[in-house]
Amino acid sequence: GAVVSQHPSRVICKSGTSVKIECRSLDFQATTMFWYRQFPKKSLMLMATSNEGSKATYEQGVEKDKFLINHASLTLSTLTVTSAHPEDSSFYICSARILAGVPDTQYFGPGTRLTVL
Amino acid sequence: GENVEQHPSTLSVQEGDSAVIKCTYSDSASNYFPWYKQELGKRPQLIIDIRSNVGEKKDQRIAVTLNKTAKHFSLHITETQPEDSAVYFCAAPMGSQGNLIFGKGTKLSVKP
16 A cells, blocks of 8 residues: 555656646545655755645745646645756655555655756 | 754675664654665655654564654664665654655665
């Protein structure tokens, strides 16, 4: 149990375009989903916290107009990188926290590698 | 806010030896401490976690110890195997939402 999927796994786009990444909890409901960014050989940097039905909470230094987050249901959150630039190239990983049971356990998606040309 | 420090950043051991990774945290209200293992290009996988009402938890070759007074917790891997080679992250929750703040990671290499 506690499976999180992420789509797409890999995307290459041109500078200036927007890219949408989906994060789904497959076998549980997630009140809260998280979006992380990970640079090569670095730790996970929390970008934002997404609560179902409410606005996302962004970490300091993360532009909310650039990284649009929507958490429309208890099983789906989306991250849209708007007007992507080469510096946005990174590994983006989502995680989901189970609604019931252990409240703080987070399960991660497989990640999306974004390359902006 | 929460600050999580993790040491060492790299650790190399011989197969069969033990490996210990340590983390400290700053928020005394933190009550949940997970450890994740991340292989290259893959997602972090939860390997063990501990809550503040216990001082130690074991799962086969993996154990975690917690010292709430000193605000540190450690991951212990015994009888290491080459497949244990990966980057390990500790984490501690921050704030009312319990968002996890991750340590910088430890790259463990187990040499056969």
